[in-house]
Amino acid sequence: MKGRQIILDQVNDREAAALMVDGKLSDFLIDGDAPRPGTIYRAVADRPIKGQGGMFLQTPDGSAFLRQVKGLSPGQTLLVQVTGYAEDGKAIPVTARVLFKSRFAIVTPEAPGLNVSRSIRDEDTRDTLKGIAHDVMRENGMGLILRSSCATAEPEQIAEDIAAMQDLAEAILADAEGAAEMLLEGDGPHLVAWREWTDPAEVVTHEAGFEDLGVLDALDELQFSKVALGAGAYMFVEPTRALVAVDVNTGSDTSPAATLRANLAAAKDLPRQCRIRGIGGQITLDLAPMAKKDRRAFETAIRTALRADGVETVMAGWTPLGHFELQRKRERLPVAALLS
Structure with missing residues (x-):
């Protein structure tokens, strides 16, 4: 199926959300038992x-x-x-630097000032957004970040979002004294999907949406570590207790360009695999053997893929053995354990 679909459903009685792009699972969120990020x-x-x-x-x-x-x-x-x-x-x-984050606005209590996402480059749009913010924000010393999703939103929606996050921030900050207590639970998968997946998409909320749109089939594939990369190449994505090992192979392709082609394909698909599998922490890539002159092309490819990914990931670089290492923020729970 062509286009983007956001499907809100449940798996094993756990709230879950899936983003399908042209029939392929692009992102997946599922609730766990641990405290949610943002709590x-x-x-x-x-x-x-x-x-x-x-x-x-x-x-x-x-x-x-x-x-x-x-x-x-x-x-x-x-x-x-x-x-x-x-x-x-x-x-x-x-x-200790708490943020109040929604679809259009992020209120920053300890970082005063007004900032507009750098991806919004049109000066008239930026001026309009700043005007909305100045009208809504109170003199309370808090800062505000207007997100890239504001570029296509209605002014009323943006103003309501700013006001709601500001009210929430003031209420939480006023309740700082007392015994240990949860003051705000982090957003669940459905709210995170609304907050973060802001590009135009068909939203599906009916029962059995995962089954009807192929999400369950895609999740079944996550039980296996082998990932096809095209042209006979493949990689294994195998989490261990210490790190995530990624082994890239050319497979049946024996052409001179096979190794670089396989490594570039792995670089392009790795962020998606990390998202849908809930992978974080240290990641070590054992790439298909390639000439050192090709390393820059690989670095460019994986940097580009990570830039579009959204999860904070540090490119640690090459090891003496020729492996490439990443450090990825643990924003997701490992999906395989929650599906079993």
Whole structure:
């Protein structure tokens, strides 16, 4: 099926959302049991970690870890926000710089000022958006970021979104004193889909939408580590406890350009595989053997693919053994475990 479809449904009684682009699964979100990213706690400082500049905090959902702590003593309360999912057996990762994020606006309590997404380049549009923001924002010291989705939105929608996030921020910040408590739960898959998948798409909400539009078939493929790359090439995407190993092979293609072609195909598809599989953390790519002169082309290809991906990923670079390493933020839960 051509075009974009956003399908909101459930899998194993878990809320889930799928983005299909031209009949292929492009993104997938599923709810888990861990605290959702974006959740805001009133936390209590517990104990510092000497030498690491961090501190463990008490929350209603267990221990959390806050990096780069200054001037914080055990017993103090503070507001923190979940930034991602913890590895097994580790504390919930949090930040003290809370954000209030919606489809069109992000309110930044500790970063005053008005910013418009750089992807909106038309000066008249930027001026119009700034005018809407100045009309809605109050003198409360908070900052505002207007997202790229504002470019095609109605002024009333943008104004309502700014006002709602501002009201929410003021209410949460006014409730900073007291025992450890969850003050705001992070958005579930359906709300995240509405917030982040803003390009025009058909939205499907009827029962059995996943089955009717091929999502369940695509999810079945995630039970296997082998991914076809075309022209006989393939890669294996295999999570381990320490890292995610990606092995790229040319397969039946023995032409002189086979290795570079396979590696470029892997670079293009890897971000999608990470999204739909819920992959994060350290990723090591064992690429098909290629000349060092071709490395720049590979780096350009994977950088371009990651730029369109949206999940924070650091290109760590080449190892002495010729592997290529990435560090990806853990914004998703591993999907395979939630589907079984």
